[in-house]
Amino acid sequence: MRIRVQEDPFNYGEIADGFGAGQLETGAVVTFTGIVRDLDTSDMTAMEIEHYPGMTQKALEAMAQDAKTRWSLQDVLIIHRYGRLAPGERIMMVATAARHRNEAFEAASFLMDYLKSRAPFWKKEIRGSNDGTWVAAKTEDEDALQRW
Amino acid sequence: MQVLYFAWVRERIGLAKEQVETNATTAGELIAELSNKDPRYAAAFEDLSALRVALDQELAEMDSPLENVREIAIFPPMTGG
Numbered sequence: 001m002r003i004r005v006q007e008d009p010f011n012y013g014e015i016a017d018g019f020g021a022g023q024l025e026t027g028a029v030v031t032f033t034g035i036v037r038d039l040d041t042s043d044m045t046a047m048e049i050e051h052y053p054g055m056t057q058k059a060l061e062a063m064a065q066d067a068k069t070r071w072s073l074q075d076v077l078i079i080h081r082y083g084r085l086a087p088g089e090r091i092m093m094v095a096t097a098a099r100h101r102n103e104a105f106e107a108a109s110f111l112m113d114y115l116k117s118r119a120p121f122w123k124k125e126i127r128g129s130n131d132g133t134w135v136a137a138k139t140e141d142e143d144a145l146q147r148w
Numbered sequence: 149m150q151v152l153y154f155a156w157v158r159e160r161i162g163l164a165k166e167q168v169e170t171n172a173t174t175a176g177e178l179i180a181e182l183s184n185k186d187p188r189y190a191a192a193f194e195d196l197s198a199l200r201v202a203l204d205q206e207l208a209e210m211d212s213p214l215e216n217v218r219e220i221a222i223f224p225p226m227t228g229g
Contacts, residue, residue: 034229055205121228122155134156137225
């Protein structure tokens with residue numbers, strides 16, 4: 001299990017390549033990565049991600065542990081960045097390794113749903129020279145937790 | 149008790165953290181107490197449904213007891229992922 005909360009970019013290709021390597025029981029690896037996007041307009045200059053340093057690592061570890069009790073996983077990885085990111089940069093990634101694909105897909109989906117609404121991060125969109133706008137939590141993201 | 153604020157709650161109050169002496173027994177009571185102290189807190193805590201709390205770095209409810217809690221954080225719904 002590897003959980004990292006970091007400001008620096010991460011090398012997605014290298015991490016995805018090494019994840020689950022050498023585990024002979026693993027038949028399926030699912031990786032997901034989230035990218036800073038600008039859907040509404042095209043003038044977003046950056047996304048600032050604030051987090052709760054004392055809590056984030058523990059919250060993510062608890063989620064990964066929870067996923068491991070719900071599905072039979074050989075490995076779990078979560079990387080989540082904070083600080084100032086430009087559009088197109090990778091914000092986070094999740095990887096799960098299991099014997100079969102369904103477990104790997106479901107566990108990754110579970111982790112994504114929990115990261116959205118239960119991990120102490122707050123996103124702010126910066127446009128031009130203004131102070132930025134906090135991204136509002138979506139009710140469908142909260143509702144998504146119901147299925148677990 | 150150490151009180152931490154994040155995101156727009158932090159911006160509206162104008163503080164990231166502070167030490168507060170309180171007799172409040174729940175998170176909700178502390179929020180009400182702070183709201184009465186200063187209009188900035190009242191503005192930040194206007195809509196309770198838009199607030200979440202963590203006690204000693206674990207997510208909690210507004211009616212969770214503050215007994216033995218050393219750190220409370222008050223913040224908007226989280227937007228990770």
